[in-house]
Amino acid sequence: MKEVQLIRFSSFPESRDILWGFVPQPWDNLTLGDVYWLDESDAFSQGLAYVNSVGNAVIKVDNIHSVQSPQKRNSVRITTKDSYAVGSLWIFDLVHIPYGCSVWPAVWSLGGPTWPEGGEIDIMEAVNLMPSNQMALHTTTGCFHNNTPPNQLGATLVTDCSTAAGCTVGELQPNSYGSGFADMGGGVFATQFDVAGIFIWFWSRPNVPSSINQSNSTSGIDISQWGPPSASYLAAGQCNITEFFTPQQLILDITLCGNWAGLPEVYFPSCGNQGSTGICYNDNVVGDGSNYDDAYFEIPYIRAYTTGGVAPTPTASPFEIVSKVDISTYPGYGSVTIPMSAITATDTLLHPSPMFVPGNGASARVPRLEMGYAGWWLVSIVVIMFIRLL
Numbered sequence: 001m002k003e004v005q006l007i008r009f010s011s012f013p014e015s016r017d018i019l020w021g022f023v024p025q026p027w028d029n030l031t032l033g034d035v036y037w038l039d040e041s042d043a044f045s046q047g048l049a050y051v052n053s054v055g056n057a058v059i060k061v062d063n064i065h066s067v068q069s070p071q072k073r074n075s076v077r078i079t080t081k082d083s084y085a086v087g088s089l090w091i092f093d094l095v096h097i098p099y100g101c102s103v104w105p106a107v108w109s110l111g112g113p114t115w116p117e118g119g120e121i122d123i124m125e126a127v128n129l130m131p132s133n134q135m136a137l138h139t140t141t142g143c144f145h146n147n148t149p150p151n152q153l154g155a156t157l158v159t160d161c162s163t164a165a166g167c168t169v170g171e172l173q174p175n176s177y178g179s180g181f182a183d184m185g186g187g188v189f190a191t192q193f194d195v196a197g198i199f200i201w202f203w204s205r206p207n208v209p210s211s212i213n214q215s216n217s218t219s220g221i222d223i224s225q226w227g228p229p230s231a232s233y234l235a236a237g238q239c240n241i242t243e244f245f246t247p248q249q250l251i252l253d254i255t256l257c258g259n260w261a262g263l264p265e266v267y268f269p270s271c272g273n274q275g276s277t278g279i280c281y282n283d284n285v286v287g288d289g290s291n292y293d294d295a296y297f298e299i300p301y302i303r304a305y306t307t308g309g310v311a312p313t314p315t316a317s318p319f320e321i322v323s324k325v326d327i328s329t330y331p332g333y334g335s336v337t338i339p340m341s342a343i344t345a346t347d348t349l350l351h352p353s354p355m356f357v358p359g360n361g362a363s364a365r366v367p368r369l370e371m372g373y374a375g376w377w378l379v380s381i382v383v384i385m386f387i388r389l390l
Helices: 040-045 178-183 264-271 280-285
Strands: 020-022 035-037 049-051 057-060 073-075 077-080 088-094 103-110 120-125 134-138 167-170 187-194 197-204 231-234 249-256 296-299 301-306 367-374 382-389
Touching (some): 020 040, 035 249, 040 049, 057 249, 073 249, 088 103, 088 120, 088 296, 249 296, 264 280
Parallel strands (some): 035 073
Antiparallel strands (some): 088 301
16 A cells, blocks of 8 residues: 655745645534545545546545445545635636535635634535536624626625625526536636635636636636626625634535535425435435435636735626526535634736746646645745646
8 A cells, every 4th residue: 555645745944734625524524414424545545535637636426335324425625734824816626526425525624723703715515416506605793795797707605704604696607516517528617815805716617718718727717707696705894704703724624424415404395205214314324325426526727816906806798698507496505504004916917926836747646736826926935736647
C-alpha cells in the first residue's frame, strides 16, 4: 500500500503542508446524517477518494459494501486548512455532483468553529431528487436578504439569514443539479466574497464564460462578462459582510438522510417508493449500496483568487431563463434544518502573481491537489487550487 500525501506544496517564503484535509468523524453531527466521514488513509484505501483516468479528483459515498442497521455508510468530507478573507473569488468546476434519494451533497464555506458565528455560505446544496440547487447564507441575528436585486436570477425564498434555513435562494436555471447537471457535462459555480456583498453564479457546461474556459492556474480571470448572478446578497442596508463573516474555509462533503434529506415531508413525496418502509435510512443507507452509484463529486479543479480590495458589484441585466425550473412543485426548498477601509480595484481582472509554484514532478498516479499563490498586484496573497494527476 502506497502512502498518499494530499495537497503538499511549496510556497514563498516557506514550505507548507496539507492545505486541504479530510475531516474524519464517527458520524455526521452537523446535520445528523447517516454517514461516517473517513480520514485520508481510509478514504483512499476504500476507493472513496482518488484521481480518475482523465485527471479529475473524485470523492464519493461507499457504493460497494453492505450496511446493516444501525450502522452508517462511509463517505468523505474535505476542507481547506487555509481561510479566505473578504476580497476573494472562488471557482468550482464540477463534472458530476452527488444525487439520488437520501443523498445530500454540499459545496460551502464556514467562518469558524462556533456555528453560525463567522458565517456560512452555501454555494451548492441540494437533496434527494430536487430539480435545482439551493444557495444560502447562515449568520447570527442581524443579516437579511430583504431587497432582492432585479438582476438576481434565482428566487429568494427566506430573507432572514439567522433562521435555521438561512436566507435561501432557489436556482431557476435548468441543469444545476441531479441527472440534468451530469447529462450536460457538469458546470461551474463561482462565488464573489466581497464587502459589497456575496454573489453566486452558476453556468451549465455549454454556457460557461470564455474567461473561465480560457483561464488556467496562472492566468487572471475577468468577471466583467459573467452576467447576472444566481444569488445576489447585497450588503448595503441589509448585511454588513465584515461584521457577520470572518475568513472562510472551503468545504465539500456528502452526507445521507439527516435533518433535510431525511425529513419525511421532504423525503417521502419524491422518494417514498424507494423501498418498503418509506423511511430514508431504512430504504437507502441499509443495503448493498448499489443505489449510490451517482453519489460522487468529480472535480477538474477548484481555484481561489483575491481582488486585494473591493471588486465591482455585478450589474449585468437579467435575461429570460429558458426552461425555468419550477421549484414550487418540490418540497424542501427553504426548509433545511441546521443543528445547533476598502481598496477599490481598478479593473475586473484578477491577477495570479508570478509566485505560482507548479508541480514538482512527483511519480505518476499519486492523487494530489496542487496549490499556488495569486494576488491583486502586491496587495494580498491567496491560494489558487487546482486538481491534477502528477
